[in-house]
Amino acid sequence: MISQSRQHTLLEAIGEDPSRKVHIPQGPSYLTNPPGTTFWQAVGSWMFTLDHKRIGVMYLCGVMFAFLLGGIYAGLVRVELWNGTPGFLGESLQQAQNNYNQAFTLHGAIMTFLFIIPSIPAALGNIFLPMMLGAKDVAFPRMNLASFYLWCTGAVFFVATLLTSGLDTGWTFYTPYSTTTSTSVILATLGVFILGFSSIFTGLNFVVTVNTMRPKGMTWFKMPLFLWGIYSTAIIQVLATPVLAITLVLLVCERTLGIGIFDPAKGGDPVLFQHFFWFYSHPAVYIMILPGMAVISEVIPVYSRKHIFGYTFIAYSSVAIALLGFLVWGHHMFTSTESALAAVIFSALTFTVSIPSAIKVFNWLTTMYKGAIHFNAAMCYALAFMFLFTIGGLTGLFLGALSVDIHLHDTYFVVAHFHYVMMGGTLIAFLAGLHHWWPKMFGVMYNEFWARIACLLVFVGFNLTFFPQFILGTQGMPRRYAAYKEEFQFLHQLSTTGYFVLGTGLFLAAAVLIISLFKGKKAPDNPWGAATLEWKCCSPPTHHNFEVQPWTGSPYVYDDFVYDPDAEGYVEVLPDLQRDAKPAEAPAAPATT
């Protein structure tokens, strides 16, 4: 795994003083219950757990289930589009088109609200945010569990939507169609409302945890960048989601009582809904991508064995994206009766978002420059992320430019753009994080070779699926249409083929990880030589994470982590500086404080 030339031996590093090797105490895994626990006690110990790691694992299972469901709907959409004449989803043309509307709506709504938004913060963030702080738990463990059950309730509402008359408004619920369609808009919006509060609770918890529970010595600018990203995300979650909540309350009231907020016949304005919706949903785009960037900021330096370049810039750029994200919602409405002045302002502000995004990408690149890059699966996903996110981000500029957007609005160019950002960005980053932290979460090593093959398949499949859609869009293929002209068929078929390659890659990745749970080798405490605190406890951690408070060093200095062939992982070696001055205290102090 590591080139021999760069690897110095443990013996070399600790010199004559073996006690300088930091010993990590082992304890019972948080995944297991004490011996003698009955089955139902074990079930209860998971259902009512306040342990952030168990809640994170339950979230992980939940969002993966949602991802599967959303992916199936994506497949229905792609298979229907194999031919220009609808027929796969229904006997008659009308029926096929109705079902097609339902399929893309549910694909979008499930992926957005049930998968992407909770994926990294609620699953990975829940497990690793407190551990990176060296804390025992998040600030409000009960609220954390409540947020998981709110997520479950929201998911139940979505399943109820599927089982009743479905949903065909698109995931955006635009009025006036959403107030008049006969599908289950109320069930779905209530589901989103509940999921919104799940998201708010998670965000609130994270902000408070980062603010009040940092260990002594970890100032704001000594935090891992993952925490900066999650913190910025959490701020958006707390401040943007309630606006969506009240908007959906108004939508439900409009449908049930006809209060006239969005109904022009009663003095209302359907465009106001779009303003309200995008005031949340544009920042929500950053709820989706910022955690992805946060994961990449952790993965790149570890596998490049090099200190992150431009730490403060990456940290500030997360905050800048969070703040700017609140000011650009109008770029979704360039064609919705927005004034020319407003459109120009929103367009200009949209361009400014590209600055902090580019800062991140350049800093990651510079981190890798002259680094000792290890192509582990997590790093492969991180590289895929950088490639795909760059394409996604740059095509965003086309859509932010007013004149070009008029041509590209509601075409497949938009579809391809946001899939490159949301899926090529967030999902790939999620997979990078999943592979990076898998040994810590479950204490097992997966098969690197097959994980990398899966990554390659995902990368190829993804590009095959979505790159043709850029071309389709510029040629004028509108989104959300089940039927199309013959000239578009080849590109659509390429895209559908890509879906199956991508799906194969994802199933392979899932198989590699799941097999590792049963057959994987036991993971060392620090298999990648990362310096953040979550690697300074045993794998998998105990219920209280740390048996002794870990020593808070710089999160990106890897010099003190040397490869130990016996452990097949890295161990931390304490600096030698004070050995001569205070021989008795220097080695022992960090391990016991």
Add this chain to the structure above:
Amino acid sequence: MADAATLDSPETEPQTADHGHGDHHDHHPALEHHFEDLDQQFDAGKLGMWLFLAQEVLFFSGLFAAYTVYRWANPQVFVDAHHHLNTTLGAINTIVLLASSLAIAWGVRAAMRGDRYTILTTHVFTLGCAAVFMGIKTIEYTHKWDEGIGAGNFYKFLEGQHVHGDWMFADYVLGLTVGSLAVGAVVSLIGMVLASNGSRVWGWCVGSVGVSILSLGLGIVIAKCIMLTPLEAEMAAAHGDGHGAHAAHAEDHAAEPAHADVAHASEEGHAEAEGEAAHEEPYTGPSPAERMSFSGPNFFGIYFIMTGVHAVHIIAGMIAILWVIAKAADGQFDADYFLPVENVGLYWHLVDLVWIYLFPLLYLIH
């Protein structure tokens, strides 16, 4: 502290005397395992509450934004429609909420000093104020229903007509009043009996519920009395709105000269050749009453949603206050630990604050 000590049953008395400030090894019973000390727990809890309040402000911001957009688009509709709101009742509710906020702030101060008895009394007073508010709101809402002013599809307002047939909430208000006063008194008594028999927590909780029901009745009485005073009837008539007409039925409609003139003139204006009439008549548009019947839904849709969402927050706040009363009666708070008291107080101030904006925006516009 002396009062608090005599009130506490021995088994729930925390050992406040043994607590040294800043002594981390001394585990307070309320300290949760993942916090280092009570200070950290307090900071976390309070920051969490402020974030929750920020979230609440943004939740309401959507409503305020909708209000702004529609008032800017239809200023006259808002002026016409707001005459159907009773300013006096709104003002009394404002005073009631301000008094409740003062009381709960006093309660938080008492909690900081460790004065448990004052926590209880101030919170029961706050709960009572909240119930008076809800009582007055009940009369306001039911009165609107009787006039045919509902939200959205339930908006059936026609000047001077009973749109819901003979079924009127007003007929049942007396029963509601007597019922809530009687039930409230009985429940309060049960609470007192329980408290004197030694079960302090149940006593205070049941007593507080009794006070709430009693105060609800009180609010209804206050609102009904205000609406029956001659001053209110005069004001209603001067505005030419539905209050007077509703009370005196449709025949008395003609007795409002100012209003009838405008309506009459506008009808003539429509009947005659429009070009000429426009020069002679100062105003040829629809009368306020006509405007009300087709534009009112816009204002009242917003009115009912805003005040309705606010009322839901009041009810949630009442439940939270009851929870604080139960914990305080159980003797769980002392000068070292009063976080829930402070957080519920903060929440209650927000509920009050929202009303401080709602009152002028809905009741006092010109």
